[in-house]
Amino acid sequence: MKNTKVICFANNKGGSGKSTTCSNVGCAMAQTGSRVLMVDGDMQLNLSLSFFSEDEVLAFAMGEKNLYQAVRAQKDLSEYVVNTPYENLDLIPSSTLMSSIEYELFTKWQRELILKKCLENIKNSGEYDYILIDAPPTLGGWVMNILCASDEVIIPVEATPWGLFGLANMFDFLNEVKQIAPDLRLMGVAITKVDTRKNYFRQTLETLKEMEGIYLFESYIRVDSSIEWAQDNSAPVVAYKKNSRSAKEYMALAEEVMKLGSR
Numbered sequence: 001m002k003n004t005k006v007i008c009f010a011n012n013k014g015g016s017g018k019s020t021t022c023s024n025v026g027c028a029m030a031q032t033g034s035r036v037l038m039v040d041g042d043m044q045l046n047l048s049l050s051f052f053s054e055d056e057v058l059a060f061a062m063g064e065k066n067l068y069q070a071v072r073a074q075k076d077l078s079e080y081v082v083n084t085p086y087e088n089l090d091l092i093p094s095s096t097l098m099s100s101i102e103y104e105l106f107t108k109w110q111r112e113l114i115l116k117k118c119l120e121n122i123k124n125s126g127e128y129d130y131i132l133i134d135a136p137p138t139l140g141g142w143v144m145n146i147l148c149a150s151d152e153v154i155i156p157v158e159a160t161p162w163g164l165f166g167l168a169n170m171f172d173f174l175n176e177v178k179q180i181a182p183d184l185r186l187m188g189v190a191i192t193k194v195d196t197r198k199n200y201f202r203q204t205l206e207t208l209k210e211m212e213g214i215y216l217f218e219s220y221i222r223v224d225s226s227i228e229w230a231q232d233n234s235a236p237v238v239a240y241k242k243n244s245r246s247a248k249e250y251m252a253l254a255e256e257v258m259k260l261g262s263r
Contacts, residue, residue, distance in 0.1 A: 004123045005261045007187065008041075008150040010135040010143060011157065012173070013166045017192030020227060021156045021253070022134040023050035027236035028254035030088035034129040037081065037122065040067060040094035041115075041146050042136040048093040051084040053234050060093035068095035070118055071145075072104045077118045078125075086239060090128075101142050111141060112180055116149035130261070139173045147177045152187040152261065157208070159194045159201040159220075164208075187260055188215035190253060194222045215260070219253035221246060 009022040019042065030036045040047035048057045060066050060082070070080045070092070081090050105111040123131065135146045147153060155170060157163050178184055189208055194201050208216050224246035230237035238247045238254075 004126060004128050004131060005152070006119065006123060006131045006133065006150045007152045007154060007257070007261065008133040008135050008146050009154050009156060010147065010170070011155050011167075012137055012139045012143075012170050013162070014137040016137070016156045016158050016163070017221065018137065018156045019044075019046035019050065019134050020231070021154070021190060021192060021221065021250075022132055023047055024236045024238050024247075024250035025154075025254045025257055026130070026132045027086060027089060028238045028251045029130055029132075029258060030086055031238065031251075032254070032258070033088065034258070035088050035127065036090070037128045037131045038084075038089065038091045039077075039119075039131060039133040040092065041098070041133050041142070042094055043096050043098035044136070045094050045096065047134040048091065049234060050231070050236055051086070051089075051091055051234065052093075057093065061095040061097075066093045066095040068097045068101060071101060071114060074114055074118060076121045078122050081122075098136070098142075102140055105141055105145065112144050112148050115145040119149050130258075139169065143173075144177055144180070147174070147184055148181040150181075150184060152185045154187050154257065155189045156192050157189055157204065158192050159198075159204040161200055163193075163200070163204055186214070187257070188217050190217045191220040194220050196222065217253060217256055219249055219256050221249050221253065 009018045011018050026036045026038050045057050065080050070077050080092050084091050133146050135143050226241045226244035227237050227246050230240035238250050
């Protein structure tokens, strides 16, 4: 039986390139032949919009086949999987109602472990090599749920003046979660939105390298208009424009993630 690896992408700061990184790493993994399930855990629906048109995503969000409906009913997530247009790549879409998921979970027994239980059958089935979860840019009960359901976490950080803001809070939160999920591991930090001409990148790089015990991915993602064009066409850039610089960088990052994930 396959050992399915659950990896979440989390950062409490918005604008870190989290959803874009999650969608492209997942699609790149699928292109190598790995079976990948994406889980959109954010009410902003950006991960879902990476694979489907706005009309399709809103239909998922307003229907019964989305993450919100599954979690509030504590159902097996196998029933909520939809196929994407890409081979080896499936999705559990999100809903705008995820904004109220904290309230839904508040009175539940073992509320921090509900998503883990919902994912249990899928993970144990061995149908997928990887399950990638996109977390919302917050710190709270729902993100704790996502982290508790994960084996590893990747933190995307943008190379901008405010990119590192709040990162210490993220690390503190991870340490709190480890009291409930002691096997959770921080896989590493991935730098996004890089402009190598600016000092922000060098400053971000130097600061992260000085952090003891934090793995910094060698592959970083530079600013590239191809990413925006891909987003406008509801596609990951690794599928929309395979020969672009950013597509090659995301492919390299995905290979690095798979290598680290096989430890």
